[in-house]
Amino acid sequence: MSPQMQTERSTESKSQQAYRFIRTRIDDGRYVPGYRLVLGAIARELDVSVVPVREAIRLLEAEGLVTFERNVGAQVALIKETEYLHTMQTLALVEGAATALSAPFISPDHLARAREINERMRRTLDDFEPSRFTELNLEFHAVLFEECPNPHILDLVHRGWNRMKVLRDSSFSFVPGRAHESVEEHERILELIEAGADALQVELAARRHRTATLDAVLAAQSRHPLPSP
């Protein structure tokens, strides 16, 4: 029916293509923080010109996944400890707001799905696998945010998550007992929403959920501080 669906997508612009290409590699860790993004090399690999590649990189820069210095080039963003702290703080803020704003629109079905995911998280607690846990964690919050009425705030949440992805294999990883607490906090948030709690109460609970993680990481860091550069 549709005339030009020979391959699959109607059409994807070259710059979108380049964006996905790079983005995928950052997300899955093939491009680690600090990795240099050379326009010409990526262009050749994708068989496009450097112009769309450059555009894609500037977009990634605007999202904070990449740093770009004039006449020098781009690299996957290096996130230092203070940077990490700032991002987590911001994430606490916007996740808290997103949760509170979404709460009135959360149906019993949403609650059930969120609980189901959280129970799966609970079951992964023995034979623990960080990446799996993180994935479920994102799913959990994604369900809560499905009905978020403010797309800006939701966008900020996603930006924060993206930024966190860059850290995956970096020095900031997991804190032992934290996962267990996390599951309990999820349950508490669900209960608050279910009970139709005050918006501020929900916001602060969701916020604390994030700041608690931050505190745990910082505490662990202080026992194994990063070498100062």
Next chain:
Amino acid sequence: MSPQMQTERSTESKSQQAYRFIRTRIDDGRYVPGYRLVLGAIARELDVSVVPVREAIRLLEAEGLVTFERNVGAQVALIKETEYLHTMQTLALVEGAATALSAPFISPDHLARAREINERMRRTLDDFEPSRFTELNLEFHAVLFEECPNPHILDLVHRGWNRMKVLRDSSFSFVPGRAHESVEEHERILELIEAGADALQVELAARRHRTATLDAVLAAQSRHPLPSP
């Protein structure tokens, strides 16, 4: 001493130049919401090629000042009522956080400067001029945020302000009694900071300062609702 300061700046890239060019015109209202940004025309006007102009426009798009549709082009963002609501809501959130985070670092000098600006705002209340008031309002908050320890959150505040600028002459303008309340709320926020109040209390006061404006505008809107598109 410095070898290449013939004119002024060391050098500004063409895309930065294009960015400033467009940005200035959006800020001062020469490019109103909906105004079409034609690559070739801007390029000719600046005597550069379309490539840097395109880059500048994509940057503005990422900041939300411009919308860009593939193969169609760019225009200064049109902000609808719900959009306005979302932006204000987000601004309330991030300004609240920025104020609370800054509070511990605010010196008596900062307080004095902020008060001075606020008093100037108070004096403009008779023979009122909206643009002047808005300008001072930004200055006031800028002083409070000078010591904000989290650059991300500060950045979000600035983005919100920029987005609001686009509205300048649009349907959402000023609500009569609001300016007076605004000055009082500023004073209350300063007092809280001065007293070393709890962070949450400061945050909520700053947040309410913004949401009160939002409520006032919406109330006014409902008396003079926008035509639905």
Next chain:
DNA sequence: CCCTCGCGAATCGTATATCATTTGAGATAT
């Protein structure tokens, strides 16, 4: 042995050229 200078390769920045898409005016048919 270390520091400084200058050259050249690598890479970025921008201009120009070309291809692709959209859009609207006018023609044509219903």
Next chain:
DNA sequence: ATATCTCAAATGATATACGATTCGCGAGGG
């Protein structure tokens, strides 16, 4: 009269070409 079709002009998207900048490496001097 309205709807649809066709085509050309306007504009965006991308490729290619070229000039500009950075940075490392090796020669020469201290």
